[in-house]
Amino acid sequence: MLKIAVFSQKGGAGKSTLAVHVAVAAARSMQVILIDADPQGTVVSWAQDRQAVDPFVARVEPSSITQLLEGATSEGFELAVIDCPPHAAPGTTALLRAADHVVIPCQPTMPDLSATARSVALARSAGRGYSFVVNRAPARAPEVMQAIEALGGGGRVAPIVIGDRRAYSRALTDGRAVTEFAPSGSKAADEINGYWDWLYEHVKEQAWQTQQAA
Structure with a gap:
């Protein structure tokens, strides 16, 4: 089972919504x-x-993450997405260690960019690969490209930028996601679908490289 943790030291980065x-x-x-x-x-x-049954949602304390993931694997789940606590809360390192890859969402602002250094440090201390995704990005803002360039100096950056769109929050209000709420082909749905496709291939490639190096 592939395991992806979504983590950010900076509050307001849209971590849970992205997950x-x-x-x-x-x-x-x-x-x-x-x-x-x-x-x-x-x-x-x-x-x-x-109302939909997929994905299956589970609540967990960090101390129980290993047992939950083992059970999910035995039940046939193929992917786990872990919404981690914000900041370096107790148990955060255990959650990151339980994952195969850490996604670090970042808004294109200086405070958010500065906070990524602490997120990276925790991912590295857990011995896990990571990637950035620019999230909640304003349309046609020069800060977006500046953020991509700045993040690129510290790791892999997703080529898909997640915009600051009302559809993302509106979809959540009645238990849906934007790919269900927005019509097919909408910018919001295309962003999420494109980002997931990229992330899945990136994490698989990273896992293959790790196996080759072992």
Whole structure:
């Protein structure tokens, strides 16, 4: 089972929202478990209003993440998306170690860019690969390209930028994701689908490189 943690040291980066939309996009083609390890419980609150059964949503304390993932693997799940706590909360390192890859969302602002250094340090200390994605990006803002260039100095940056679109938050209000809420071919749905396709291929490539180096 592939395991992806979504983590950011900076609050307001859209971490939980991104985790939900990515998990639903992935659930089109595989069995997905979406794990809420954030004390704020955003994912669990979203799931309470959701009618669809996929992805399966589970709440977990960091100390129990290994057992949950082992159980999910035995039940046939192919992907786990872990919504981590913001900041370096107790147990965060255990969550990152349990993942195969860490996604670090970042808004194109100086405070967010500065905070990524701490996120990277935690991912590295957990011994896990990571990638950045520019999230909640304003349309046609020069700061977006500046953020991509700045992040590129510290790691791989997703070529898909996630825009600051109302559709992302509106979809969540009744337990849906943007790929279900927005019409097919909408910019928001295309962004999420494109990002997930890229992330999946990137993580598989990273895993292959790790195996070759072992």
